[in-house]
Amino acid sequence: MAITPELKKAVSALPHAEKDKLLFRLLKLNPDLVERLQFELVEQGDSLQQRRDEVEKYIDVMVRQQPYSPGYLMMDLRSANAEITRHVKYTKDKEGEIQLTLHMLRHCLELHTDFIVANLYRADTLQTYLVKRLQVVLQKLGKLHEDLYVEYEADVNYVLGKLHEKIAPRLAAQHLPKSWPS
Secondary structure, three states: OOOOHHHHHHHHOOOHHHHHHHHHHHHHOOHHHHHHHHHHHHOOOOOHHHHHHHHHHHHHHHHHOOOOOHHHHHHHHHHHHHHHHHHHHHHOOHHHHHHHHHHHHHHHHHHHHHHHHHOHHHOHHHHHHHHHHHHHHHHHHOOOOHHHHHHHHHHHHHHHHHHHHHHOHHHHHHHOOOOOOO
C-alpha cells in the first residue's frame, strides 16, 4: 500500500514519543534495517574491519571443510558468498566485497584445486560459478581507481591462472583475460 501525502502529514504531526514507539515497532519487523542502523548509527562505521574479519573467518571455515563432491563445495562457496553479500548490504563496503570475494576464491583454489581437477567430469556448475564470481570481481575492480590495483593483482592473477590452467580452461578462455590488469 502506498503512503499517501495525508498519512505523511498525520505521522509528522504525531508527538515525538509516539513517533519513537511506532519506529521501534516497525524496526522489529525489519532485522536488516536494524543491522544497518546498528552499523551506521551506533558503531558509526568504526567496526568495518572487525566485520570484514568476521566474514573472512566464516569464509575460512566454510571453504576449509573437505568437500564430498563439487556440488557440496559450490554450496559452501554460495553460503560464504551470501555472508559477503550480507556484509555489503549492511555496511555498503564495496572494496570489502572485492577483498572478501577474492579471498574466498583464492582460498578455495589453494585448498581444493586437486579435488576439483580429480572431479572435473562432474564439476560443470562449479566451474561456471567460479568463472562468474571472478567476472563480477573484475567488473567491480574496473570501477576502482587504478592505484588500488596493486593490492589485488596477485590474488586476481593467482585465481586467473588456476582457472585458465586446470579448473575451467575452456570457460576461462571465453570469459576471462589471461592476466590482470590487461
